[in-house]
Amino acid sequence: MIQTYMLLLILMTLSSLSCAENKTEVTVSCPEHRNAFGASCYEFVGLRRSFSGAQAWCERHGGHLVFIRDEGTQYFLQRHSDPKKDLWFGAASSASTNLQYPPTAGGPLTWLDGSDITYSSWVSSPQPGAACGHILRDSGFQWEATRDCNKRLPFICQFESGRSIACAGHNTTLRCGSGRVLMIDGGFYGRKNIHYCRSSPLTPPTQFQCGWVDAAEALRAHCHGRQVCQITEVMHTFGEPCPQLGSYLSLDYHCREGLTLSVSAVAAVSDDISISVNWLLDLQRGDLNCKLTTGDGHIIYLRSPEGLESGVVHKYAHPGSFVVAVECTGSDTHITAQKIIDIQEPIRNFGVITCYAGKLSFHAANCKALYKEPFQIQMEVNAGTNVTYRIQSDEMLLPGLSVVRGNVPQNITVTPQMVEQLGPGCHQLTIYASNMVTFPKMSTNLQVCVLEKVSGLQAFVVTEQDDCLDSTDITVSVSLERGVPVLLLFTFTGDDNSFTETRKMNTRKDVFHIGHQIHGSVQVKLKAWNVFSSSEVDMFAFCSKDSAATVAKKHIRVARSSQTIDAKPSESVDKKEKIELSLHDVQNLNDNSKRYQWSCTNPCKCQFSSDGLTYEIRKDCVPTPFEFNKYHFKVINKADNNVDDSVSICITLTPKKMSKASITCTDGCNQVQIVKDVKLKITCDGDDCENHVWYTEDQRVYSQWLVSLNQL
Structure with missing residues (x-):
């Protein structure tokens, strides 16, 4: 009976084009009708079969009903399945002896190879007597255990890479791809599992004995080192370890280069x-x-x-x-x-060519970088390929770069974060160049000086009270919050002469003695700059016999800001309307450690203080005609509340009938001096020029002067 059934299986196999030969490929590359995941190929079969019929179909094609061992496989199968269909998968009762009919005594469900189900997605726990499992339609790909294993459902086959089970009567061929040969890892012939290769749908005897023999050596002798091997030939060399249920050949193998x-x-x-x-x-x-x-x-x-x-x-x-x-x-x-x-090619003679910071370039001997901004180091080797550059400062490792041709100049970018870690000051960097054929690796040193933008410049003229006329020089005290070292340019303009002098400042505070005397009033302009930025302040000094040898007290102006305020529609309007204030250049105003504040204090129609990069002046806050309100924008350091930068704008209301008025200076205008009067003239378009309110600003204290003028 068994021989007759095996012959029928062989004839059925040969008559089917799709089952003519089972060719197992050890690769995760799958045929077009199968999907690859992990180390297996999966086929979603639309044919309707009973549970055992589905398993037999998978076996004839070299696989088995799918084992869903983990969540990843579950999600993969769910993505490729029709949610409207029930699907058999490879879970069955471990106590079942006949999958054609519900067993009389069920055991726990396991995978068909006998391994425990450690990952599951059951709709509900399998009940006693359940014999097989399927994926339940419209359930979100959850599983259901059932007693009825004879109902006909579609199913999913799994084809494991490097593992094959050959049933009796199947013409099974192992085949490796081009340039590769078979390596047999192990195998047996017989039966270790009740579910594989069920040759007969009939109920077997209730008591039977099955065994197995090691087939590894026979398989190696027959298939090892070959590209193609018919393993059916090996099955005929063994006896029958399981005559009642039939035996199968199980083997593990892999393909490797020939x-x-x-x-x-x-x-x-x-x-x-x-x-x-x-x-x-x-x-x-x-x-x-x-x-x-x-x-x-x-x-x-x-x-x-x-x-x-x-x-x-x-x-x-x-x-x-x-x-x-x-x-x-x-x-x-x-x-x-x-x-x-x-x-x-081994590396020979490498070094730094140039440094770049923003739009500026520096020779390697004078490399500079701007604090918290990126900079580039350009390097080149005379000979060498596949060069890897690495930069190190003490224990700090900076970015590296790998290039194919080392004799072509290459730039390495040091990030703003790395520059901040280095901090202001001069640093000794070591640059290494290496490839796989240069021993030992080569290195060179580079000094990089990190500078801050110049800010917080303050200065005042210092002269002894009793001897300003006898003093042979002018003493100026200078302080700087950030940006040293800097160059200082002093410009002195007096009543009868002017001169300039340049000094270098390496510390944040210093006193400078300029070899000239003070005669009368002197206007002092001071400019401090480094390669990246500059700042200026103005001062006045005065000394004469009538002044009892006094010098103007400390005159300090905050350094002129690089920012300007835009007023829309204008800082001078001819009617009460809202005015929008904004900064002309906001690209650099994105520092989280800074606070950006708008304010307007007395005299101001609407006094306030508000954070932000823009501010809107309400209509009711526009000054009364001919008055000025000064609006300030400040950059404040959150850590110490110091003002790093500030700029201001004056807002005024000029009615239309006065919009053609003009003011000119008629006397004492050139080089304004403390001891001389300045005359200003207002001219109006028309016969009626009303009284006007004049304002002047002193840096030390705000004062208002009210002047009544008649048309001139």
Whole structure:
């Protein structure tokens, strides 16, 4: 009966085009009608079969009903399944002896290979008597256990890479891809599992004995080292360990290259390079003709070796990546193998060419960077390929760079975060250049000076009360919050002469003695700058016989800001309307450590203080006609509440009938002096020029002067 049934199975297999031969590929690359996930291929079969019929269909094609062992497999199958269909999967009762009919005594469900189900997604726990499992439609891909294993459902087959089960009567062929051969890892013939290769749908005897024999050696002798192997031939060499249920052949295997090609991955130009070929083929099947190509135009023919290994020595004249390949052909064999070798040129004589910070460039001997801003270091080697650059400052590792051609100038960018870690001041950097063929690695030193933008400049003239007329110099005290070292340019303009002098300032506070006397009033302009920014302040000093040798007290102006305020529609309007204030350049106003504040204090129609980068003046806050309200914008350091920068704008209301008024200076205008009067003149378009309110601002204190003028 069993022989007759096996013959029928063979005839049915041969009559089906899709089941003509089971060819198992050890690769995660799957045929078009299957989907790859992990190390298996999966096929979603629309045919309707009973549970055992579905398992038999999968076995004939080299697989089994799918095992859903983890959440990843669950989600993968869910994405590719029709949620409107029930689907068999490979869970069955461990106590079931006949999957054609519900068992009389059920055990816990396991996977068909007998392993425990450790991951599950049951709709509800399987009830006693449940014999098999399926995915329940419209349930979000949850599982259901059922007693009725004979209902006909679609199913999912799993084809595991490197594992095959050959049932009696199946013409099973193992096949490796081009250039690869079979390596047998293990196998047995017999039966270890009640569910695999059920040759008969009839209920077997209630008591039976099954065994198995180790088939690894027989499989190795028959298939090891071959590209294609018919394992059905091996099954006939064993007895029958399980005569009542029938036996099957289970084996584990993998495919590997038919020969191995050994060559160094990296070598230097003109080095002696050993290339060896090791054959893993079944050489008894016939002689092989092999040729070796080195990738640089050389071809070497290898004869069939007496042993299993052959080798050559080769030199490369130029750097580059080369494909070393060996090809062996025989009567029924075509095997290839290839490796890539990277030929590099050793590094010689490298160094830094230039440094770049923003739009500025510096010679390597004078490299500078702006604090909290990126900068680039440009370097070059005289010779060398596949060069890796690495920058280090003490224990701090800065960014690196890998390039193919080292003799082409390359820029390494140091990030703003790294510059901030370095901090202001001069730092000694060590730059390393290396590749796989340069020993030891080469290095060079680079000094980089990190500078801050100039800010917080303050200065005043210091002169002794009793001897200002007798003093031979002018003493100026200067302080700077950030930006040192800087150059200072002093410009002195007196009643009868003017002169300039330049000094260097390396500390935040210093006193400078300028070798000139003070005669009368002197206007002092001070400019402090480094390569990235500058700042200015103005001062006045005065000394005469009538002044009792006094000097103007400390006159300090906050450094002129690089910012300007835009007023929309204008800072001078002819009617009460809202005015929008904004900064002309906001690109650099994005520092989270700063606070940006608008304010307007007395005299101001609507006094306030508010944070932000813009501010809107309401209509009712516009000044009364001919009055000025001064609006301030300040950049405040959150850490110490110090003002880092400030700028202001005056807002006024000029009615239309006065919009053509003009003010001119008629006397004392050039080089304004403390001891001289200044005359201003207002001219109106028309016969009626009303009284006007005049304002003047002193940096030390705000004062208002009310002047009544008649039309001139």
